[in-house]
Amino acid sequence: MYMVAFAPELFASFVPWLALNRLGLDVLVHPNTLQPRADHLSHALWLGQVLPVKEQTLPEHIAASEDEPLELNNFPADKDAR
Numbered sequence: 001m002y003m004v005a006f007a008p009e010l011f012a013s014f015v016p017w018l019a020l021n022r023l024g025l026d027v028l029v030h031p032n033t034l035q036p037r038a039d040h041l042s043h044a045l046w047l048g049q050v051l052p053v054k055e056q057t058l059p060e061h062i063a064a065s066e067d068e069p070l071e072l073n074n075f076p077a078d079k080d081a082r
Helices: 008-020 036-041
Strands: 027-029 045-047
Touching (some): 008 045
Antiparallel strands (some): 027 045
């Protein structure tokens, strides 16, 4: 399992690219709000096969102070470094 975090403004370009380039992997795309259970179960988009999610491990709500900041990690490699 691997997580890719991206800014909301990239959704319209990144998710279609991901759908076409996932190489058979099953991908769960979901928002990151203070409602983890709804984010993963109700507001999610699957690319590929829908896989089971351990609902009982996801809290319904979390406080903003409990939310870990996501580090965006979808930046392409420097093309000059190739």
